[in-house]
C-alpha cells in the first residue's frame with residue numbers, strides 16, 4: 001500500500017509561546033489545564049496520542065474554542081501527515097439554549113474566521129470544518145469519500161442519547177485499534193440531573209469487553225480513552 005507523503009515540519013510545535021497561545025486563544029474548558037505552569041493538561045495527552053499512534057484521519061465532534069482540535073492537529077503537523085475533520089454546528093448557549101450546548105459560543109459561524117483561528121496555529125490546511133451536527137454529518141459518511149477514522153474526539157451534545165449516537169456512529173467508521181476519546185466523563189451534578197450521560201455511556205462501553213477496552217481519567221471534567229477491538233464493530237448499544 002502507498003504510504004501518504006510525509007512533510008518534516010520546519011519546527012516542532014510545543015514551545016512555550018505556542019502553549020501560551022493555545023491556552024489564550026483555543027481556551028480549554030475542563031481539560032485539567034494550568035496556565036501558570038504552561039500545562040495543557042489533557043492537551044498533552046491528545047497531542048502525545050497523535051504523535052505515538054500516527055493516525056491518518058482524526059474526527060473531532062464539538063469544541064468550544066478549538067482546544068482539542070488544535071492539540072490534535074499540532075500532533076498531525078509534527079508527524080508530517082494526516083488530516084482532521086471537525087464537526088460542529090456552531091451552537092451558542094445564548095442563541096440556542098442549554099439543551100443544545102453548554103460550552104458553545106457560536107465560534108464557528110463564519111468560515112473565514114474559522115480558517116483564521118486555525119491559521120494562528122498553522123494547522124488551517126490540516127483541519128476541515130463541517131458546520132453540521134454530528135447526526136447530519138454521519139448520515140452521509142459512507143458516501144462522503146472520507147477515510148476510516150483512526151482517532152476520534154467526542155465532545156458535542158452530552159445527553160446520553162447524543163453521546164451514544166456519536167460513539168456508535170464513530171465506531172462504525174473505525175477499524176481494529178482505532179481509538180476514541182470521550183470528553184466530560186466527570187460531570188457528577190449534570191450526570192445526576194441527566195443533563196449529561198457521558199459517564200453512563202462509559203459504563204456501558206466497559207461492559208462490552210469483547211468490543212472495547214476503556215480507561216477513564218476522572219480529573220477536571222474527565223476524559224476516557226477507548227480502544228476499538230474489532231473492524232466496524234457490530235451494533236452495540238451501551239446502556
Ligand SMILES: C[S@@+](CC[C@H](N)C(=O)[O-])C[C@H]1O[C@@H](n2cnc3c(N)ncnc32)[C@H](O)[C@@H]1O
Nearest residue numbers: 062063064088090091102103104133134156157
Ligand atoms: C465544548 S463543546 C461541549 C461541551 C462542554 N465541554 C460541556 O461541558 O458541555 C460545545 C460544542 O459542541 C457543539 N455541539 C453541540 N451539539 C452538537 C452536535 N449534535 N454535533 C456536533 N457538535 C455539537 C456546540 O456547537 C459547541 O460548539
